Amino acid sequence: MDIFERLKAAAKAEWSSYVDHDFVRQMGAGTLAPPAFQTYLVQDYLFLIQFARAYALAIYKSRSLADMRAAQRGLSAILDVEMDLHVRLCGRWGLTPAAIEAAPEHLATIAYTRFVLDCGVSGDLLDLHVALAPCVIGYAEIGRRLAPDGVAALGDHPYRDWIGEYAGEVYQEIAAGARAHLAALAARSMTEQRFAELAALFAKASRLEADFWQMALNDVAAG
Numbered sequence: 001m002d003i004f005e006r007l008k009a010a011a012k013a014e015w016s017s018y019v020d021h022d023f024v025r026q027m028g029a030g031t032l033a034p035p036a037f038q039t040y041l042v043q044d045y046l047f048l049i050q051f052a053r054a055y056a057l058a059i060y061k062s063r064s065l066a067d068m069r070a071a072q073r074g075l076s077a078i079l080d081v082e083m084d085l086h087v088r089l090c091g092r093w094g095l096t097p098a099a100i101e102a103a104p105e106h107l108a109t110i111a112y113t114r115f116v117l118d119c120g121v122s123g124d125l126l127d128l129h130v131a132l133a134p135c136v137i138g139y140a141e142i143g144r145r146l147a148p149d150g151v152a153a154l155g156d157h158p159y160r161d162w163i164g165e166y167a168g169e170v171y172q173e174i175a176a177g178a179r180a181h182l183a184a185l186a187a188r189s190m191t192e193q194r195f196a197e198l199a200a201l202f203a204k205a206s207r208l209e210a211d212f213w214q215m216a217l218n219d220v221a222a223g
């Protein structure tokens with residue numbers, strides 16, 4: 001069992017509140033209300049700006065070139081891959097990057113991103129990567145789950161672009177690399193006494209992921 005499996009097992013309830021969230025189920029079934037998806041995507045763009053800073057912080061907190069490169073891959077996955085999806089999808093609704101950036105951050109966006117940044121500022125590189133793990137590895141799991149028969153089988157699914165992005169090979173490899181790096185980092189610097197503390201960070205980040213989905217559903221329910 002690698003460190004990621006151990007963290008997931010230690011935070012079972014929080015993990016399933018995240019990956020089995022109603023938002024994810026509705027997206028998979030194609031029944032998610034488009035305004036909820038739009039709210040999510042705009043907030044996610046703002047979220048990614050802060051997560052880019054978190055990966056930059058991971059570069060700063062690295063002492064080896066290998067660790068710096070691992071963090072650089074995360075940063076570049078956001079700046080060169082993930083944000084393109086957001087710009088493309090938001091563009092279909094006539095939203096420009098400038099308009100998205102002018103949107104106010106929801107509290108769920110602030111809570112999650114600043115929590116991760118604080119883990120990095122107050123802790124070490126392992127704390128920061130554990131706080132980042134639900135995000136980077138969780139989306140790969142969700143993508144696979146929503147496209148069990150592969151991306152091509154999605155046909156004209158209303159959320160095929162989003163699902164295809166995270167179920168696709170490029171993204172799956174990014175997540176597998178992040179998982180392997182986390183395992184290497186833990187092998188180097190984790191002690192058993194520290195595991196409970198790391199599991200608490202992982203559980204909190206997973207709960208903040210679930211709150212992020214919920215924020216989009218609540219926003220639409222509130223009108």
Ligand SMILES: Cc1ncc(C[n+]2csc(CCO)c2C)c(N)n1
Pocket residue numbers: 044047048051074075077078082134135136137139174209212
């Ligand atoms: C709320 C939320 N959680 C996770 C991701 C996925 N994600 C964020 S940064 C990153 C690593 C490099 O791409 C990945 C996969 C997201 N977009 N929004």
